[in-house]
Amino acid sequence: MDTLLKKLFGDFKLFSGKTNDSVVGVDIGSSAIKVVQIKKKGGKAVLETYGALSLGPYADGGQVGQVTNLSAEKIATALADVLKESGVTTKIAILSIPASASLIFTIELPPLALEKDFSTIIPTEARKYIPVPINEVTLDWLVIPKRVEEERVQSANEKTEVLVTAIHNDTIAKYNEIFKLAALEPSPFEIEVFSAVRSTFMHELGSVLLVDMGASKTKLTIVDRGIVKQFHAIGRGAADITTMLATSLDMPFAKAEEMKQELGMAPGATDQISESIRSSFDFILAEIASVVLAYEKKYNKPISKIILSGGGALLPGFVDLARDRFRYDTVIANPFQKTETPAFLEDVLAKIGPEFSVAIGLALRKLQ
Ligand SMILES: Nc1ncnc2c1ncn2[C@@H]1O[C@H](COP(=O)(O)OP(=O)(O)OP(=O)(O)O)[C@@H](O)[C@H]1O
Ligand SMILES: [Mg+2]
Structure with missing residues (x-):
């Protein structure tokens, strides 16, 4: 077990x-x-x-x-x-809500919107991003502070950026139920992305990409000066690599899982194993590249570092592959x-x- x-x-x-x-x-x-x-x-x-x-x-x-x-x-x-x-x-105890059961997005508020009106403006704006009725979700938000150098040139038509999170009330009910069944003291939840940022960042300056490769999904979070600016989930994770390996080498899932963890893409793995894993990564790396490009274009600011996290970060050879591909400083959390x-x-x-x-x-x- x-x-x-x-x-x-x-x-x-x-x-x-x-x-x-x-x-x-x-x-x-x-x-x-x-x-x-x-x-x-x-x-x-x-x-x-x-x-x-x-x-x-x-x-x-x-x-x-x-x-x-x-x-x-x-x-x-x-x-x-x-x-x-x-x-x-x-x-x-404190439990996390999976990124897959939440929405994380940034919205831009009209110039000169007043803070006291945010609690009415934000739900209205957020409605465009949420595929279910707004009263079925719990919203939270954070105004993204402007950089000092930007403040000096702030003009009357500059928008305010706000990071918004939404969690379906059914999800919150499910996690409350888990708390109760496990006899733990009730407590607020946190979306996993924010927890991962708290534990993996030291004092990085500039914009940093956190890649959390879990079993089902690969979560990309871009953090600038400690604040989450962008989030994107790729619908593929480390378990998909095992499935692909099991299929291409015609072996049971458990055996493929063992080979993936022990050999991965490191020297010593056969070409067949390496190649199969690498081809699974192609899609994920391409998605990462497009998210990075979109961020750099939008904010006119380069990514300075990549931090790899989640069980998938342990895959032998992943860190080297990412380093070769992106040429950023790349580290394992x-x-x-x-x-x-x-x-x-x-x-x-x-x-x-x-x-x-x-x-x-x-x-x-x-x-x-
Ligand atoms: N040494 C290793 N090499 C390669 N992959 C590994 C290694 N150790 C763990 N993994 C993979 O990491 C995954 C589990 O990671 P993690 O615990 O972060 O996922 P999860 O949190 O359950 O999934 P998700 O975040 O997608 O919900 C499994 O797919 C496992 O195969
Ligand atoms: Mg996870």
């Missing part, structure tokens, strides 16, 4: 003391749940425990690594299992860097970090 389970400190009793100020971030991905428990000590976020559990086995006939679409009940069962296996001791961890675990945590970006970002938010 839990070949993906990465455990943890529970048995080692590395950390002792009170746990009532601990918080747990819970990322329910399409293929796996990831949990991270941290607590505040001396103004720092101390890692207490973490774990991951594949959801495939909770679906009928599902396998490790496969994309799932489970009911609240099944997710709650899996969540209870992973919390227990990971030795999570707190009920103070290391979100555990934002927490205090025992020195002897640093290498292990750096290696598995990308999978835990969302869970760590959530926990950090809850701790704030």
Whole structure:
């Protein structure tokens, strides 16, 4: 059931003391749940425990690594299992809402629109982007501040940019249900994109592209001076690469998953494996290129760096492929860097970090 389970400190009793100020971030991905428990000590976020559990086995006939679409009940069962296996001791939790169950877009408000009118203007404007009746969604927004140098030349006809998020009320109800079934303290949610940004960015200047390659989707977020400016989801992820490999090499999904994770596109993989994976990447890289180009054109500002996150970032050879293709500074996310961890675990945590970006970002938010 839990070949993906990465455990943890529970048995080692590395950390002792009170746990009532601990918080747990819970990322329910399409293929796996990831949990991270941290607590505040001396103004720092101390890692207490973490774990991951594949959801495939909770679906009928599902396998490790496969994309799932489970009911609240099944997710709650899996969540209870992973919390227990990971030795999570707190009920103070925060869950993410998947990007696929939300909308993230920027709108431009008319010049000189007054802040006090935003709560009526924004829902009206947002209606154009939302395919369901506006009263079925929960909206949130953030006015994107102008750059200082832009402010000086701000003219009367300059528009105000606002980042808007919408979550369907049914989705919120489902996640509230999971909270209840798993007996966790209710708490507001966060769309996963914002959690991942919080844990993977250090102090980058300029515009940075975060690529979160999960099992089902590859999420692209462009962040400028710490603020999310653009979001785009590609409907293909790391599980599609496994499916493609299984088909082209005529082997079971589980075997293809193993080869993908171990060999990927690194030297040592056969040409056949490498080629099959590379051709799966063609589509994803082309989408990334067009999103980057559109951003650079719209804002007249180049992307300066790419951060790779999500389980897919671990695919051997991906970082080199991205670097060759885009020629930007390209790195693999290391979100555990934002927490205090025992020195002897640093290498292990750096290696598995990308999978835990969302869970760590959530926990950090809850701790704030
Ligand atoms: N070493 C590795 N090499 C290649 N792929 C890997 C490796 N480790 C994990 N993956 C892939 O990462 C994916 C899981 O990543 P992650 O946990 O980020 O996805 P998820 O959050 O469940 O999915 P999504 O974000 O799309 O909902 C799986 O498809 C798995 O095959
Ligand atoms: Mg994910």
